[in-house]
Amino acid sequence: GMSIYSFGELFVTSRVDFSPYHAIIVCRDLLTGALVWTSPDLGSESILYPMGFNEDAVYAHDYYSGYFYALDASDGSIKWVSENTSYTFAPMDGVIYTCGRDLIINGELGSWQESTICLDNETGEVLWTNHNLYAVTPNETKAAYNDHLYMITGAINQPIKLVAVDMRTGENLYYSEELPGDGDQEGPLAVGPDGTIFFCRDGGDLYAVNDNGSGFDILWTHTPISEGLHKNYVID
Numbered sequence: 001g002m003s004i005y006s007f008g009e010l011f012v013t014s015r016v017d018f019s020p021y022h023a024i025i026v027c028r029d030l031l032t033g034a035l036v037w038t039s040p041d042l043g044s045e046s047i048l049y050p051m052g053f054n055e056d057a058v059y060a061h062d063y064y065s066g067y068f069y070a071l072d073a074s075d076g077s078i079k080w081v082s083e084n085t086s087y088t089f090a091p092m093d094g095v096i097y098t099c100g101r102d103l104i105i106n107g108e109l110g111s112w113q114e115s116t117i118c119l120d121n122e123t124g125e126v127l128w129t130n131h132n133l134y135a136v137t138p139n140e141t142k143a144a145y146n147d148h149l150y151m152i153t154g155a156i157n158q159p160i161k162l163v164a165v166d167m168r169t170g171e172n173l174y175y176s177e178e179l180p181g182d183g184d185q186e187g188p189l190a191v192g193p194d195g196t197i198f199f200c201r202d203g204g205d206l207y208a209v210n211d212n213g214s215g216f217d218i219l220w221t222h223t224p225i226s227e228g229l230h231k232n233y234v235i236d
Contacts, residue, residue, distance in 0.1 A: 002091035005053035006030055010073065012050045012058050014091075023047045025060055027076060037076035049090030056101060056121050061090040068105060070124060080124040084108055086117070093140045098167045099147055102127060106138050115139065116151070118170060128170030133158055135184040143189035143197070148173070148211060150197055156183040160201065164211055176216045180204050200224070 004013045009030045016023040025039040025048050039048055039060070047063035057070040057079055066085030069078060087109040096104035101121050107114035107129065114129040116139070132153040134141075141152040149167045154160035159178040166173055181204025190198045196219065197209040205221040 003050055003094065005050050005058070005094075007053045007055065007073065010036060010053075012053055014049050016047075020045070021047055021064075023049060023063075025050050025058070025071070025076070027058070027073070037074075039071060039076050040078055051088070051090045051093065051105070052095040052097070052103070054097070054101065059095050059103060061086060061088045061105075063089060066109070068119070068124070070121070082119060082124050083126070084117075087138050089138050089140075093138065093142075096142055096144050096149060096167075098144075104142070104144075104149060104167065109137075116142075116149075116165070116170070118167070130165055130170040130172065132163060132172070135160065136186050141185055141187070141189050141199070143191045145191045145195045145197075145211070150189055150191065150211075152179075152185045152189065152199065154183075154185070160185055162197070162199075162209060162216060164216075174215050176209070179207070 004011055010027055011030050012025055012027045014023045014025055022044060027036045028034060029036060042048060042062060045064045048060050050058060050060050052059040058073050060069045060071055068082040068086045070080050072079050085108050086106050088106045103119045103121055105117060107117045115132055116130040118127045120127055133155045135155050143150050147167045149165040151163050152160060153163050161178060162176040164173040179201050181201030185202050187200050187202060200206045205223050207221055208219040210217040210219055
C-alpha cells in the first residue's frame with residue numbers, strides 16, 4: 001500500500017494485488033483499525049493510490065487510467081474526477097496544497113507545456129498550468145513554502161536547475177544556475193521550517209538553498225562519500 005495519510009481519527013492507504021495488478025483504497029479508524037469504507041469500484045484494472053487527505057477530501061490517483069479523484073472522506077464516494085489525466089505514480093508522490101488548499105499535481109503524459117497543473121479543490125477544474133522539462137518522469141521533485149513551489153527542472157540534454165513557481169498563478173519566477181551532476185534527477189526536495197530548500201543532485205552535491213525573493217542563494221554544499229551504490233552524509 002505504501003503511502004498512508006491521516007486526518008482527524010481516520011487514515012487511508014491502498015490494498016494491492018499484483019496478479020493481476022489491482023489496487024483499492026481503504027479508510028480505517030485510526031484508534032481501532034476498524035474499516036470505515038472502501039473506494040468505489042472503478043473496474044478490475046483500476047490501480048487506485050491515495051495522494052492526500054485533508055478537511056476537503058481524500059485525494060487519489062488511478063495509475064491505470066491516469067485520472068485524479070477527490071473522494072468524500074465520510075463514505076469514499078466520488079466528489080469529482082479530473083477532466084484530464086495526470087502522469088503520476090502516487091506511492092512516490094503526493095499532492096502539494098496551495099494556501100487556498102487547491103491541489104498541485106503532475107500534468108498529462110507527454111504534455112511538457114502542462115507538465116504541472118493546479119486543480120480547484122472543490123471542482124477539480126484546472127486553475128493554471130506550468131511548463132517545465134523534467135529529466136525523470138513522473139516528476140516527484142516538488143516542494144512548497146508559503147506561495148512558492150520549488151521543482152528541479154531540466155532534461156538529459158538540458159541544464160538541471162532549481163525553479164521557483166508562483167503557486168497562485170503557475171508563473172515561473174526565477175531559476176538557479178546550472179546544478180552540476182548527472183543528467184537525471186530522481187531525488188526529492190525538502191523545505192525546512194525556515195524555508196531553507198534541501199536537495200541532493202543525482203551524482204552531485206547536497207545543497208542547502210535560500211530563496212531571497214528574486215533568486216536563489218546557495219547557503220552551503222556537501223559532497224557525499226560514495227561507497228558503491230550508497231552515499232553517506234556526515235554534516236556537522
